[in-house]
Amino acid sequence: MVDQLVPHAGATPAFRLKPFKRGLSYSSKSVMLLTAPLSLARILSCFILLALLSGCASISIALDPLKLPPKSELSPVVLSISSNSGEIYGVSTVVVRRLPGAGATDSHEEQFELRRTARAISRDTSLFVAALPPGRYEFLNLEDYASRKMLSLQGMSELIGKFSVKAGKPVDLGRLILTPINSNVVVARSERVVTNIALLRNASPEHAQLFDKVADPGWEAPRSPRDRVEEYAMHRPIGALCPTEMADGRVVAASRLGTVLVRNTSGRWQLLRSAGIESLRCVTPVNLPDAELLVVGELGTLLRKPPGEQKLLPVATGDLPPGNLVRIIGNVDAGWYVAVQNNTEITLYHSAVLESGKWKALRKDDIAYSIWSGANGFWIWETANGLAYTTATGPIHFLDFASGQWTDRDTPNKDRLIDINIDPAGSISTLTSPGGGMKGVFAGVHVSADQAQSWQPMNVPITVKLSPIQQSYDGTMYMAGGFATVSCRSVGTKARAGPR
Known part of the structure; x- marks a missing residue:
């Protein structure tokens, strides 16, 4: 019942799915070719070409299986992808192609776009739950909306393999791994994660019920003996x-x-x-x-390293809500504090015990992107008496473990924080903006040696300031700016700077 799938609005397969030879490439690169002025004849020829191409292939957005009618022939399919890359943070969409046969024909190539589900609780792992019609499939490409990058998988189809969907039977494809290898980016199947049921129960419980019964692994052949991508990625x-x-x-x-x-x-x-x-x-x-x-890590991960052992073991998180765990701070006497990110909201939780804790929400902050000021950061660190945290909008919140009291202190001039560093001796260094997203030339550099009770402006020999000061144990201060890095030696209450 392909008519239940919604066509991709405004998408033209000839441009959207243009394959790239290797690596992560800008998916909008081919579209940019149309931004230059064109003659009427060239415009008409483009429309004719697109019309011809659209007759050969179509992209449909795969529906959410929870929204299917009771007797639908479509089957739920689940897939997850872990990215070992600093260029992207997760995958936004996956496009698969239904191969000829089992309802598909050579004259009309069908392609389906699977969109990311439950983005909120992970950074690099993406979950996809979609409904697909019966047939044999291969992967075409992956795309990350945030970085505007797309990776063609057509040269990796043999390594990844093909999968089949049967009417009314759920399919669990397990995990794919994305990693750079030399100058290329490669995607292949995971041997460690072959089912997504645990991830579903954590990230999307409403979808987990669709796969409670034994799901078909879907793959037409076992993982290739040549597939060492996951092993390579784990070593790098x-x-x-x-x-x-x-x-x-x-x-x-x-x-x-x-x-x-x-x-x-x-x-x-x-x-x-x-x-x-x-x-x-x-x-x-x-x-x-x-x-x-x-x-701590994504998907509610909390681990410990036993003394004298070279391994990480899981810690039972009790009733801690799922999410990206940002940091854990505490001790046996004060209990444990964990910052948990869920989408753009960060919540600070406390539990008296670590293992199987009973977690209570203490504070919430939103770090949604601001059209006026740009990215909104979050920083949390340990202090001599407890912890402190802040967002880009300030103020800085200090918690004293012994008394349980919170104290709020302003950022320098109450300006917006671009970045913040905590030095080994406990002093705080900030890079601030007067607002409106202005930084670089307009950024301010300050240091506080008394936990933000007072701020000392730093006169640094850099016009374009890119980072706060970083101070080492011996008092040397380092800072990046423009195309250079300088070091400063503290002299009394002043600083002397010179090339590093």
Whole structure:
């Protein structure tokens, strides 16, 4: 019943699905060719060409299976994709092509666009739940709306494989992995995640009921023996977030595919892995009998590293709502505080115990994009007496663990925050904007050594300021600006700057 599928509004297959030879490319690149002035004859020829092409292929938006009529011949299909890339943050759409046979014909190629479901609780993992008519399918392309990039999969169809959909039978395709390899970007099947039922129950419980019974894996053949993409990606996770120096001099940072990066005091790196492949957000050193590190990440991931062991184990999150866990701070006496992002809303939760905690929402902030001011950031960090957090709009909120009292303090001149750094000694460095999205030349640089009670403006020898000051243990200050980085040596209450 293809007539139940809604045609893609305004989409022209000849341009939307133009294949790219390799890598992630701008999906609008081919469309830009039409922005130059055209003669009437060329315009008419374009319309004729598009009409001919549209007769050979059509793109339809796959419906939500929850909205199908009772006796529909369409079947629910679920797929997830994990991106090991710093160029995109998840995939917005997937286009598949129904192959000739089983209702499809050579004269009319059918293509279906699957749109992302439940974006709110993950950063790099995308979930797709859609209804497709019976038939054999192959993948054509992936697209990320945020970065305006599209990846053609036509050269990878043999590696990924084809799948089949049968009338009235749910299909669970498991997980695909996207990762750069040399100058290319490759997509292939995951061996670790072959079903999406756990993800569905977490991210979209209403869709999970469609797959409660045993779902058909859908794939026409097992994962190819040549497919080592997931293994390659796990040895080369992209990114290092929330770098933190431990008391013994080791440096830890969160990365993708369930991995924590650890640099020892000799400068050698090693990987700590969990059983999952979720993207991790932050690592917190702790001193617990069963943990020296706590790690948080997307899809409600909370992990611990046991002392003396080189692995990450899951921590039961109790009744903590699902979402992107941004950071965890706390101790046995004060309890534990977790910042959880769900879409553009960030909620700070508290539980007296870590394992199987009973979490209470304390504060909520919205970080939605502002048309006037641009991106709205969120920062949270540990202080000597508790924690502090802020958004781009300020103020800075300080929590004292002992008293349980909150204190709000203004940003410099009550300006909007572009970025903020917390130095090893606890001083706060900010890069601020007077508003209207202005930064660079107009940005202000300030430092506070008394937890934002007062701010010292910094006169730096940079016209275009790109980052707040970063101060090392020895007092040297580093800052990026324009095309150069400078270092400043603190002298009393002033700073002296020079080329680095």
